[in-house]
Amino acid sequence: MRGAARRLLLLLLLAALLPAAAAPAQIPARTLVSSAGPDRVALTVYRDPARDKDAFIDDDADEPLKGYALITETRIVDLPPGPVTIRFEGVASGIQPETAILVGGDPAEKNQDRLLLSERGLIDAFTGQHVTLRRADAATGKVIEERARIRSSSDGIILETARGFEAVHCTGLSQTLLYPGVPPGLSAKPVLSMTLDAGSGGRRTLTLSYLAADFDWQANYVGHLSADTGKVDLFAWITLASRDDVSFANAQTAAVAGQVQRVTPDGQGISDYGDEEEAYYSTTCWPQDTTGSPPYTRPLGPDSYPELLARAAERDGDYGYGWGGGEGGDEIVVTGARIARQEDLGDLKLYRVPFPVTVAANAQKQVALLSAKKVETELVYRTKVHENDETVEWLLRVHNRKGDGLGMPLPMGQIALFQQGFGRPMLLGETAIEDKAVGEEVEFVFADAQNVEVDAEYLGEVGASERHRLDVANANPFPIRFEAEFQDRSYTRYDHFSGRIVRREGMNVWRVEIAAGGRARLDYRETDIEEEEEDELDEVTGS
Structure with a gap:
């Protein structure tokens, strides 16, 4: 009996403990x-x-920017x-x-x-549901409202009305979608x-x-070429762009130049994160204006020197250069404390804005990047013989070193070159440069020359070589520096030059000063290396 009583008491105790053991632990509320x-x-x-x-930041507000922050x-x-x-x-x-x-x-x-309270969020929330379409009647112009159902596609917003299916904003008349309320969760x-x-x-x-x-940014350079000294005053802006819906007030801001390697989310390959699929809604309609080609504009170039004056009209300040605000093109004056400070970031270059700025939503902001006065430059007319092209281009060559007035890393960007004429700055040309390090030679190649001509004349053959003559005519009323480049290839060699040749960046370069209205001439040979080797082999073998 005593053993049975003990077993019964033990079972009762276990039964009393089981509910407590089986009860779930209480999770603290968050x-x-x-x-x-x-x-x-x-x-x-x-x-x-x-x-x-050469590309500007895309100014189409419907297109996402491919940079990031x-x-x-x-x-x-x-x-x-x-x-x-x-x-x-x-x-x-x-x-x-x-x-x-x-x-x-x-x-x-x-x-x-x-789930944001935005046009995109509302369209997502009400896709397949009824909304009110308010628009102007195409015949009378009277504002009318009608019931519509949103049927969206990847190419735009499609509405189903009593009239059938139609795209939004393709009539040229005012159209607005009215929603019955704010969906929960937006x-x-x-x-x-x-x-x-x-x-x-x-x-x-x-x-x-x-x-x-x-997000994105670019550098925009403005150069003012002195007619007296040939030196350039160089100014540059950092143009910051945001297509984000949020503004950042009084932000400590910086821009990074250089290539940053990023990988796709699955780790397979390099990506710029610009191809991520986002549901941007837009409409595609027939053009409402002309579909013809824009009028041709003659390439800008120097027509005279030392007063290089472009024939084209001055360009309005809508290209992001921001070259001054005065009636006669006032000089840009920016103190050193207002210019971005360059720092090293590993192999990259960081340009830190030294004061807080507001980067507004869907807007651009310009901050001074550099201001260099009286930079030493060299105006050069050049042709590239190895490209079998008699085109002559004109360029400004700058050595990026402190002794010549620069000496700082130059980020990739566009430059507009001006010179004073008729009491105001006149546009000479526009071009672009890649990232340039300190100590590098920088060439601003602007346009084809109008008053310098090159004629290549064939003079005959000598063995495996062809004899040529390069004749250069300078129709400018001022002397010029001319260069002809000869780059050897695996199958071609240039030699037997009749003039003085210098080596520059792995090429033979003929450099010559040509007087106003003068001419210069160079004889040279172009050798077919494969044919030359065959001739030498024939001599050895006696065949």
Whole structure:
């Protein structure tokens, strides 16, 4: 009996403990904390790695920019004790959430709320549903409203009405979509949320860093060529561009020059992150204006020297050069404290803006990059004989060193060259350069020369060589420096020059001064290397 009583008592005790053991552990509730915006922000913009030196930043607001930015936000938040979810409101709309790093907290989870209160968000939310289409009647011009259903495609917004299917904004008349309400879950600001593990709570300073798409920058140079000395005053802007929906006020801003290697999310190959698919809505309609070609404009070039005056009209300041604001083309005056400071960033170059600037949403901002006075230059007329082209180009050659007035890394960009004429700056030409390091020779190649002609004359053969004569005529009322380049190939060699030749960048170069209205002549041979080797072999073998 005693053994049975003990077993019964043990079973009763186990039964009493089982509910407690089977009950699930209580999960602490997570508190939601919102941060409305950053207290401080820093913005570092990286160029579109695929954009060519000759290309301007695309000014089509419907096209995404292919550069990106590293954004660092400092936010001060009050956190309760225990686990908490923080909503970071006002992050860049182009944020790449997988790149987000939080300093000052230990995130266990992060999420991006992409449902924004925007045209895109509303179209996404109401696709397949009915909305109200308000538009002007094509016949009467009277504003009418009718019921429509959104049927969108990758090429644009398609509406289904009682009249059938039609594209939005293709009539040339005003059209507006009216929605019955705000769909649940849409946020007026981009939001990134992060969940932190349990903590002691209190006021925290958090630093959030992430990459965001839809940014870009470029350098725009302005040169003023002196008619008296031939020297150039060189000024440059950093043009920052943002297609993001968020503005960054009083941001510590910088721009990075150089190629940054990035990989696709799956790690397979290099990517500029510019090809990520985004649902940008646009309409494709027949053109409303002419479909003809634009009028031809003669290439700009120097017609006289020392007063090089372009015949074309002066260019308005809509190309991003910003060459001055006065009636007669006032000189740009920027103090050194307002010019971007260049720093090394590994193998890259970083240009830091020394004062806070506001990078507005869907806008551009220009900041001074450099200001160099009386830079030594060399005006050269040049032809490239090895390209079998008698075209003569004119260029300005600059040595990027302090002794010549420069001596700083020059980022890729476009340059507009001006010279004073008729009491105002006149445009001589535009061109572009690649990234140039300190100590490099920089050539600004502007246009084909109008008053310098080259004639290549065939004089006959000598064995495996052809004899040629290069005749150069200078129709300018001033003397010029002329260069002819001869680049040997694997199958061709140039030799037997009748004039003085110098070696420059692996090429033979004939450099000569030609007087005003004068001529110069050079005889040379062009040898077919394969034919020459065959002739030598025949001599050895006696065949």
